[in-house]
Amino acid sequence: xxxxxxxxxWLCEVGLPQYSQVFLxxxxxxxxxxxxxxxxxxxxxxxxxPFHQTSLLLGVQLLQMLSFDKEALxxxxxxxxxxxxxxxxxxxxxxxxxxxDIDLKEFADNLQSKGVHGAVLVLDPSxxxxxxxxxxxxxxxxxxxxxxxxxxxxxxxPCTPTPAWRSLMSEKPALLFTNCLLLTxxxxxxxxxxxxxxxxxxx
Numbered sequence: 001x002x003x004x005x006x007x008x009x010w011l012c013e014v015g016l017p018q019y020s021q022v023f024l025x026x027x028x029x030x031x032x033x034x035x036x037x038x039x040x041x042x043x044x045x046x047x048x049x050p051f052h053q054t055s056l057l058l059g060v061q062l063l064q065m066l067s068f069d070k071e072a073l074x075x076x077x078x079x080x081x082x083x084x085x086x087x088x089x090x091x092x093x094x095x096x097x098x099x100x101d102i103d104l105k106e107f108a109d110n111l112q113s114k115g116v117h118g119a120v121l122v123l124d125p126s127x128x129x130x131x132x133x134x135x136x137x138x139x140x141x142x143x144x145x146x147x148x149x150x151x152x153x154x155x156x157x158p159c160t161p162t163p164a165w166r167s168l169m170s171e172k173p174a175l176l177f178t179n180c181l182l183l184t185x186x187x188x189x190x191x192x193x194x195x196x197x198x199x200x201x202x203x
Contacts, residue, residue: 001030001068014059014117015092016052019045030068033060054124055115062088062119090118099136104145107136 001010007024011017022045026032041047041056066072073089080086084098095116099108114135120127129146138145 001033001063001070003027003029003032005070006030006033010059013091013093014055014115014119015095015111015113016055016115018113019047019052022046030063033063034068036060052115055117055120058119058123059117061123087118088122090121092117094118095121104136104138107138110137111135 003024006028007020011020011023026044028045036057038053038057041053047053047056063070063073076086076089077091077094080089081094084101090098092111092115095118096108096111099105099111116127116132116135133146140146
């Protein structure tokens with residue numbers, strides 16, 4: 001993956017285009033992405049926001065899962081452009097479309113330049129509907145919208161593996177086993193928090 005694609009396309013897809021210039025200055029390509037860690041992001045690229053760091057590293061993790069095959073990535077994204085499936089490959093723009101589709105149109109554009117993309121939704125167990133509501137800038141007094149997001153957010157992750165996931169499982173079982181554990185934790189966490197929110201909506 002050349003640095004032009006990383007700077008002009010990939011950063012937009014993960015919802016952090018504001019870092020395009022610094023990535024371009026340092027000629028960050030696929031090889032460099034593969035070696036980045038939080039310290040590198042802060043020390044060399046001046047990215048100090050912890051969530052932005054997480055967003056970028058999870059975006060890299062998705063590329064690693066696909067062996068940095070951007071054609072395979074684009075093919076999977078094309079299949080879920082109009083269907084709410086395979087959310088791990090969703091771009092920031094696709095997440096914004098999902099927000100519009102579940103009647104949160106007035107807040108969807110607030111996700112721009114926030115770093116909210118599919119790998120964050122699926123692989124970051126701390127990014128629950130409460131975190132999504134903050135990213136969308138939904139006012140805290142809009143209780144019905146928060147409850148609506150909890151209800152829709154809890155079902156955002158598919159429960160059954162797709163053929164693409166089965167293929168990846170056969171290629172990198174250890175990596176996928178770890179991610180499946182994270183995904184299971186993420187779903188359970190969302191379910192518990194959804195129950196708490198329904199029972200105690202105003203706490």
